[in-house]
Amino acid sequence: MPSLTEPRIEGQLLRPEDAGYEQARRVFNAMIDRRPALIARCAGVHDVAAVVEFARDRGMPLSVRGGGHNVAGNAVAEGAVMIDMSDLRSVRVDPDAGTAIAEPGTTWFDFDQATHAHGLATTGGQISSTGIAGLTLGGGWGWLVRKYGLACDNLIGAELVTADGRVVQANEDLLWGLRGGGGNFGIVTSFRYHLHPLKDVVGGLVAHPRDRAREVLRLFRDLCREAPDELTLMAALITTPEGHPAVGIGACYSGPVEEGERSLSVLHKWGPPVMDHIGRLPYTVLQTMLDPMAPPGGRHYWKHDFLPELSDRAIDLLIEQASTMRSPLCQVHVHHLGGAMGRIASDATAFVARDASFLYNVIAFWTAPDEDQGNVAWARAAFEALRPVSSGQAYVNFMVDEGADRVRAAYGANYERLVELKRRYDPDNLFRFNQNISPSG
Numbered sequence: 001m002p003s004l005t006e007p008r009i010e011g012q013l014l015r016p017e018d019a020g021y022e023q024a025r026r027v028f029n030a031m032i033d034r035r036p037a038l039i040a041r042c043a044g045v046h047d048v049a050a051v052v053e054f055a056r057d058r059g060m061p062l063s064v065r066g067g068g069h070n071v072a073g074n075a076v077a078e079g080a081v082m083i084d085m086s087d088l089r090s091v092r093v094d095p096d097a098g099t100a101i102a103e104p105g106t107t108w109f110d111f112d113q114a115t116h117a118h119g120l121a122t123t124g125g126q127i128s129s130t131g132i133a134g135l136t137l138g139g140g141w142g143w144l145v146r147k148y149g150l151a152c153d154n155l156i157g158a159e160l161v162t163a164d165g166r167v168v169q170a171n172e173d174l175l176w177g178l179r180g181g182g183g184n185f186g187i188v189t190s191f192r193y194h195l196h197p198l199k200d201v202v203g204g205l206v207a208h209p210r211d212r213a214r215e216v217l218r219l220f221r222d223l224c225r226e227a228p229d230e231l232t233l234m235a236a237l238i239t240t241p242e243g244h245p246a247v248g249i250g251a252c253y254s255g256p257v258e259e260g261e262r263s264l265s266v267l268h269k270w271g272p273p274v275m276d277h278i279g280r281l282p283y284t285v286l287q288t289m290l291d292p293m294a295p296p297g298g299r300h301y302w303k304h305d306f307l308p309e310l311s312d313r314a315i316d317l318l319i320e321q322a323s324t325m326r327s328p329l330c331q332v333h334v335h336h337l338g339g340a341m342g343r344i345a346s347d348a349t350a351f352v353a354r355d356a357s358f359l360y361n362v363i364a365f366w367t368a369p370d371e372d373q374g375n376v377a378w379a380r381a382a383f384e385a386l387r388p389v390s391s392g393q394a395y396v397n398f399m400v401d402e403g404a405d406r407v408r409a410a411y412g413a414n415y416e417r418l419v420e421l422k423r424r425y426d427p428d429n430l431f432r433f434n435q436n437i438s439p440s441g
Contacts, residue, residue, distance in 0.1 A: 007054035011043035011087070024084060025076055027065070028129070029300045031372065032073030036063065036082040045159065045167055045189040048083055052187065053165040055081040056430055063433040064187050066104045067131015071302050072400045074183075074433045083187060085133075093118050098195045099156070104133040104188055108287060116284045120195035122154045126234075128288045129296065132191060138397035138435075139180045139351040141359070143203070143252035143286060146232045146339025148196050152179035152351055153344060157192030160185070163426040177421045180351030181411075182396055183434045184418070185425045202260030203252035203286045206267045207275040210245030213237060213322070217315045219270055220249050220334070224310070224357075229339040230255030231263055237322035237332040238293070245322075251278060252286055294365075298329065301364040301376045303383035304398040305390035306356035310334065314389040318360065321382035326374045327366035332382070335359045352412040353393045360386065361398050396435040407435050416441075 006013050014021040015038060024039045037060070040051045055062040065075035065084045076082060088103035091114035100115055100122070109128035115121050123144040125135045132151070140151025148154060158170040158178055163186065170178060177185050208216050220235040227233060234250045249267060253260030257280050267278050277289075307314055322332045337356050346354045364379040366372075394402070394410035408415050415437070422429075423439045 006038075007040065007050045009040060009042060009047040009050050011047050012041040014039040014041065025082070027068040027070070027073050027075050028296050029071050029073050030297050031299045031301065032076055034073070034076040034078045036076060036078075036080050039082045039084050041084045041087055043087065045161065048085070048187055048189055049161045049165050049167055051081060051083050052161050052163070052430070056163065056165070061433070062430055064183055064431070066133030067107050067129070067135075069127070069130040070134050071300050071398065072435075074435075077433045080433070085189075088189075091115070093120065093195070095120065100193050100195055102132055102191045102193070104131070104191070106132045108132060108135070112284050112287050115195055116199070116282065119197055119199045121198040121283050122193045122195050123148050123151045124287065125151075126287070126290050127294045128291055133188060134183070135397060136191060137178060137180070137182050137188065139395060140397070141335060141337075141395075143201075143232050144196075144198075144254055145337065145341050146227070147229050147254045149340045149344060150180075150351060152349055153341070154194045155179055155191060156194050158188050159190035160188045162186040163428065163430040173421065174425065177350050177418055179349035180396075181418050181421070181437065183431055184422055184437045186431065198254060198283055200257060200280055201252050201254050201283050201286055202257055202264055202278070202280050203250070204277040204279060204281065205248050205250045205275070205289060206271075206273040206278055207240070207246045207248040208271050208273055210237070210247055210322075212271070213247040213319045214315060216247045216249065217310070217318070217334075218312075219266075221310045221315075223249075223266070224336045227336065227339075228255070228263070230260070232339070233336040235334040237318065239325070239328040239330075243328060246274075248275075250290070254283075293331065297367075299366050299369070299372065299375070301379050301400060302361055302398050303379045303400075304359065304361040304395060305383070305386065306353055306393045306395070307334075307358040307360060307389060308356065308391050310358050311389060314386075317386050317389060321362065321385055324378060324382075326364070326378045327371065329365040329367070330375070330378070331363040331365065333361045333363065335361070346412070347414060350411065350414055350418055352410070352414045353395065356391060356393065359395060362386075399435050404436075404438070407437065410435065411437075
């Protein structure tokens with residue numbers, strides 16, 4: 001193994017024997033139990049550049065941590081040097097320009113609080129502890145996706161450290177690749193976003209007993225068919241904290257409040273629901289609504305695909321798979337897409353799946369290590385059962401370690417352009433702990 005003479009940085013270096021190392025190597029998914037050789041808690045962009053050069057010159061593997069929320073655990077690699085940017089969390093808002101510049105350790109909670117103070121927002125993740133970096137670079141679905149597009153569609157500038165240790169501003173070609181192409185081309189140390197006026201929304205969650213799932217999912221489908229761009233919906237097959245199987249509909253209306261109240265009034269009346277938390281609320285409150293469904297420290301394995309339509313057959317298959325969940329923490333989500341996201345050309349950014357109507361995610365979630373096998377098997381079996389109604393595409397932010405074919409499926413016709421970009425900026429594949437685009441194609 002190469003010598004570990006330490007890089008000179010302003011931040012903190014942690015070896016396996018150091019206090020703080022064990023905590024620093026932990027990420028959102030507790031299934032990830034890898035031990036880096038060195039963790040560099042960077043204090044700024046020059047630290048990042050120094051550690052990149054250190055690892056590259058010694059031929060050491062290099063992983064990158066922003067928010068640490070990625071289900072595949074790509075932030076942590078065995079025996080690697082880990083660049084940890086979780087302390088870099090500043091957000092600078094320019095309300096006159098309608099932009100924000102955020103550091104790579106920023107979470108969506110940090111970002112939303114900063115922009116909300118100015119009555120502004122952009123599309124961000126539904127779990128507020130998610131980091132802006134990974135979510136944006138992989139695409140970035142959220143409650144505002146139908147009104148304002150993906151998080152990556154609102155990325156208008158980036159500073160990054162390339163594989164040769166240079167600090168650069170992303171040019172047009174590189175910015176195209178960063179909008180959905182993941183961390184394949186460098187380590188982004190600053191994100192510049194376009195913001196939109198937004199303060200309050202109408203939204204929340206209603207829930208019904210699971211035995212009404214077919215009717216609820218058909219209602220969800222009907223609402224999606226008529227939904228304006230201002231309305232983003234999701235459905236979820238879950239188990240309540242009291243142990244009752246349930247089906248829920250989550251909603252966010254980001255237009256005029258009175259119109260939102262009229263648009264969502266059916267959710268109060270239909271059923272009626274056993275839980276009704278739909279109403280006017282600050283966008284920041286909506287952004288934390290689902291946090292209890294994804295606490296840190298759980299064990300996760302996800303399988304997903306896009307749905308061209310939510311047919312009766314797809315509804316029946318989703319309900320059938322939910323009925324065999326191995327843990328009460330397991331969930332099946334169905335996200336409504338389209339709107340502004342769907343009107344962007346598939347080659348305008350690296351993110352290609354613009355024509356999909358829905359995205360489902362089978363979430364195996366449990367706590368005991370001895371239950372790993374059964375829960376992973378459930379998610380895989382559900383994915384196979386849903387293949388006949390799926391499009392065969394992939395979304396990199398929901399992927400575990402699924403191989404090169406699924407990465408190609410995520411990028412479709414954009415893949416070859418991404419390979420060329422990879423060859424130009426990272427020909428030796430230094431940045432490979434991700435949903436990897438190989439420079440060899």
